[in-house]
Amino acid sequence: MSLQxxxxxxxxxxxxxxxxxxxxxNKIAFTEERVALYEQDTNKILSRYRSDFKxxxxxxxxxxxxxxxxxxxxxxxxxxxxxxxxEDIEARALARSVSNEIHSSFMNVKNELPMNxxxxxxxxxxxxxxxxxxxxxxxxxQMCKSKRQTQGEWLFGDYSIAxxxxxxxxxxxxxxxxxxxxxxxxxxxxxxxQPCVAEWMAQGRAEKEVIQEDEITITGNVTVETWxx
Numbered sequence: 001m002s003l004q005x006x007x008x009x010x011x012x013x014x015x016x017x018x019x020x021x022x023x024x025x026n027k028i029a030f031t032e033e034r035v036a037l038y039e040q041d042t043n044k045i046l047s048r049y050r051s052d053f054k055x056x057x058x059x060x061x062x063x064x065x066x067x068x069x070x071x072x073x074x075x076x077x078x079x080x081x082x083x084x085x086x087e088d089i090e091a092r093a094l095a096r097s098v099s100n101e102i103h104s105s106f107m108n109v110k111n112e113l114p115m116n117x118x119x120x121x122x123x124x125x126x127x128x129x130x131x132x133x134x135x136x137x138x139x140x141x142q143m144c145k146s147k148r149q150t151q152g153e154w155l156f157g158d159y160s161i162a163x164x165x166x167x168x169x170x171x172x173x174x175x176x177x178x179x180x181x182x183x184x185x186x187x188x189x190x191x192x193x194q195p196c197v198a199e200w201m202a203q204g205r206a207e208k209e210v211i212q213e214d215e216i217t218i219t220g221n222v223t224v225e226t227w228x229x
Contacts, residue, residue: 003031004032004033005023005031005033005056005071006046006049006055006057007020007032009034009037009204009207010034010201010204010207011115011116011118011204011205012115014115014168014172016055017168018056018069018071018164018165019058019071019072020032020200021167021194022075022164023075024199025164026075026084028080035055037055049066050064050066056071058071060078069103069165072084076161083158084161086148087149088147091147091148095144095162098140098144098155098162098166099161101140102140102165102166102169105133106133106136106169108126108130108133109172113176113178115171116175116215117201118205119175119225120175120176121222123222124176124177124178125220126178134178137166138181141166142183144156153187166191170187170192171192171197174188
């Protein structure tokens with residue numbers, strides 16, 4: 001039985017993006033089931049799983065794994081001989097730490113800049129707390145690059161779980177035109193240039209559902225346009 005990944009709307013579901021991109025990037029074969037969120041039948045469809053009606057969910061024969069980071073670590077252990085994290089022990093510890101930090105923190109950025117693959121925004125006014133979180137994220141990216149053991153465009157040289165965990169943040173920074181330093185902007189562009197990310201975004205833009213809870217209110221000088229490839 002092949003791996004099956006249950007995901008939410010590609011336009012909005014940052015949590016679903018992470019394992020989907022990680023598996024595509026590492027050429028791990030899987031089938032996907034997309035479940036539109038916040039629809040009348042959503043909970044009924046997801047009730048067959050143990051994830052408390054949340055996505056993503058990975059099915060590997062009789063094994064069921066939910067939560068993005070848990071899925072990524074399971075894939076690394078079972079299908080990549082642990083190479084989802086860097087081999088060097090110091091870099092590996094750092095990669096684990098920052099992957100868990102993005103998983104559990106930065107709620108102001110996540111709330112003020114919800115992922116939206118179909119729109120681009122300009123002149124967003126962030127709260128002081130969100131600005132501080134943006135600074136922390138870009139500092140993390142630079143910190144990771146200072147510890148990498150191999151050359152390459154990713155946080156630790158080779159693509160890792162940390163890159164998959166930060167992928168939705170890169171999309172947010174681009175989609176909301178957040179001003180970044182040159183190094184951080186280069187990393188965002190590396191994420192956007194991934195063929196699998198481009199594919200995800202194109203499929204997200206093709207979706208018809210609108211989740212109002214994940215749409216921001218347009219106020220002041222904020223402008224919005226359709227995100228073109």
